[in-house]
Amino acid sequence: MSKNLSARIIGMGSYLPKRVLTNHDLEKMVDTTDEWIVTRTGMKERRIAEPDEYTSDMGVMASRKALEDANLKPEDLDLILVATLTPDYVFPSTAALIQDALNAKEAAAFDFQAACSGFLYGLSIAKGFVESRMYKNVLLIASEKLSSITNYKDRNTCVLFGDGAAAAVISGEGEGYEISQVCLGADGNVANLLTLPAGGCRRPPTHKTIEANEHYIAMEGKELFKHAVRRMETAAKKCLEMAGMEENAIDWLIPHQANDRIINAISKRFLLSEQKVFKTVHKYGNTSASGIAIALDELMQEKDISSGEKLLLVAFGAGLTWGASILTRRLDG
Numbered sequence: 001m002s003k004n005l006s007a008r009i010i011g012m013g014s015y016l017p018k019r020v021l022t023n024h025d026l027e028k029m030v031d032t033t034d035e036w037i038v039t040r041t042g043m044k045e046r047r048i049a050e051p052d053e054y055t056s057d058m059g060v061m062a063s064r065k066a067l068e069d070a071n072l073k074p075e076d077l078d079l080i081l082v083a084t085l086t087p088d089y090v091f092p093s094t095a096a097l098i099q100d101a102l103n104a105k106e107a108a109a110f111d112f113q114a115a116c117s118g119f120l121y122g123l124s125i126a127k128g129f130v131e132s133r134m135y136k137n138v139l140l141i142a143s144e145k146l147s148s149i150t151n152y153k154d155r156n157t158c159v160l161f162g163d164g165a166a167a168a169v170i171s172g173e174g175e176g177y178e179i180s181q182v183c184l185g186a187d188g189n190v191a192n193l194l195t196l197p198a199g200g201c202r203r204p205p206t207h208k209t210i211e212a213n214e215h216y217i218a219m220e221g222k223e224l225f226k227h228a229v230r231r232m233e234t235a236a237k238k239c240l241e242m243a244g245m246e247e248n249a250i251d252w253l254i255p256h257q258a259n260d261r262i263i264n265a266i267s268k269r270f271l272l273s274e275q276k277v278f279k280t281v282h283k284y285g286n287t288s289a290s291g292i293a294i295a296l297d298e299l300m301q302e303k304d305i306s307s308g309e310k311l312l313l314v315a316f317g318a319g320l321t322w323g324a325s326i327l328t329r330r331l332d333g
């Protein structure tokens with residue numbers, strides 16, 4: 001009998017656009033201050049893609065790094081998954097565009113959408129495909145060009161979002177980070193708290209929807225804040241319980257990078273010291289699905305993670321959706 005596979009991330013890469021949009025730049029665009037943005041969100045700057053730089057382009061850049069890190073070639077890939085709420089087109093999928101750009105001829109490709117929880121939903125999809133032996137090597141990409149759906153005249157939202165991408169190669173063997181547990185959730189009953197009102201079949205784009213700014217992110221920040229803290233805490237606790245682990249077994253927390261105050265509230269509930277919480281929110285803002293994946297890539301590069309160490313990832317986003325995942329460092333191949 002063949003031994004059980006345990007899906008693991010065997011390579012990672014990320015890509016951030018060069019252009020930096022600082023709080024001081026935003027002060028010139030809307031009625032805001034550096035002080036308000038820093039105290040309410042922890043953000044100092046974010047990256048913005050060029051007008052002709054798209055979600056697929058950023059995804060390709062991150063994917064090339066992830067493939068190199070995994071020591072694999074594009075033709076080794078069996079499946080390409082893209083988590084995004086800013087696809088290049090409604091169709092074809094951004095995953096198909098990336099498959100072509102990488103020349104990953106053997107790979108199936110599709111997009112899926114779970115907003116800011118997308119990377120964690122993707123880990124679960126990839127784990128299922130790998131451990132069922134349907135596919136050997138899966139490339140999971142989170143890429144967002146949120147600047148394309150952000151209203152730079154609305155101070156409530158425009159200070160929060162940025163662009164960027166990250167990619168992970170997931171396989172059943174090799175040195176890396178085992179996806180030990182994933183726990184997902186959703187509540188469509190409060191979907192109205194964070195939406196892109198027009199552009200779908202319910203409200204196809206018209207002059208009227210454009211005039212009403214319905215092609216931009218609409219958000220009820222205060223209400224979302226409460227859900228974010230509660231849902232992420234519950235998801236993380238459930239994930240630990242499913243894994244049969246105590247809270248103090250966690251070596252690193254990588255939360256969704258939406259707001260420093262949300263991150264601090266979660267850290268406090270898990271009694272984690274600041275040194276154990278990995279943040280990028282100050283330099284990249286909220287990049288939706290990409291945020292947690294970019295942070296994970298930077299943590300892997302910057303910290304010396306030893307065998308057996310456990311990372312807890314926890315996310316929350318539109319839908320509403322949420323999720324948590326435990327990754328375990330494996331050096332044994």
Ligand code: UT7
Nearest residue numbers: 032033036040116155156159221222224225228258259317
């Ligand atoms: O990633 C998906 C999930 N997203 C989230 O989880 C986001 C969750 N929400 C948040 O992070 C916070 O609610 C925000 C950062 C969006 C807002 O912070 P807040 O402390 O909840 O502020 P608020 O919305 O209650 O606004 C307080 C005041 C208001 O003025 P009044 O009505 O008290 O006079 C706003 O108009 O701050 C004002 N305000 C601003 N002032 C200066 C809102 N945005 C700005 C701004 N600069 N950019």
